[in-house]
Amino acid sequence: MHPILNDIRLVTFDLDGTLVDSVPDLALAVDAALAELGLPAAGEENVRDWVGNGSLVLMERALRSAIKAYGEVSPKEVPDGALLERAHVAFLDHYGRDPGAHTRLYPGVREALDALRNRGLILALVTNKPYAFIAPLLEGLGLAEYFALCLGGDSLPEKKPDPAPLRHVAAHFDVSAASCLMVGDSRHDIEAGRAAGFRTLAVPYGYNHGEPVHDSAPDGVVESLAELV
The missing domain is CATH 3.40.50.1000 (HAD superfamily/HAD-like)
Incomplete structure (x- = not known):
């Protein structure tokens, strides 16, 4: 030993x-949650760097990245509590359907x-x-x-x-x-x-x-x- x-x-x-x-399953759930909010996908490479602090922080990082991708034309700035809660609930729903598929x-x-x-x-x-x-x-x-x-x-x-x-x-x-x-x-x-x-x-x-x-x-x-x- x-x-x-x-x-x-x-x-x-x-x-x-x-x-x-x-990460493959986490990324799919993150991207599905972002899509529900009309935001661009994060992608597996980004999610790989965001994992580690729990699902709420994961979605906060995903939201911040997606909102930043809009640049100055974004109608949103930083994720407020209500938006983060919606994103987190959506993530949990999508991930919970089959968390071990991939x-x-x-x-x-x-x-x-x-x-x-x-x-x-x-x-x-x-x-x-x-x-x-x-x-x-x-x-x-x-x-x-x-x-x-x-x-x-x-x-x-x-x-x-x-x-x-x-x-x-x-x-x-x-x-x-x-x-x-x-x-x-x-x-x-x-x-x-x-x-x-x-x-x-x-x-x-x-x-x-x-x-x-x-x-x-x-x-x-x-x-x-x-x-x-």
Whole structure:
């Protein structure tokens, strides 16, 4: 096993950009929501840089970009609360119809989860994705059996990069922070893990707003989760 797992009892994973590439489905839902408002599509490349802070922030970024695309002829300036709420509701509706249609596991994920589970480690999931979408995705990909606890971005008042969700997981299983590892793809995961007192491990292939995740100074980086085996 990877040395970063020494003395670790609980491993908490991020979802989007760490275990699964969900951007194709997220982008379709974002563009469908924008179309309902008569705004131009964002496209998958942009959405890939906007993911990570939950669905409301995702739609706020999409709206700001779409409105800016109109330039000075735009009748709108920045998304007000009512417009953002409409866009967010539309996004949730479109995404909820089939959140896993085009979402795929990254290479090495299942092998890593199997190995960690077989070693007797507790596995948990902490994502900023709304909780309602977690089960359909995990079940569709055959991952539901691996996680003893799942938290979404709306499960607690706080979400990553706030450390509260990670502290909640550690307390739930009565495991000290020093025996916990946070695995993610973005600075939000690393910041949350560090603030919670967890060891941190990053993967460089996910979504980090176009920034190298190495810059967040995680305790370790692996090119594939298969390296944990």
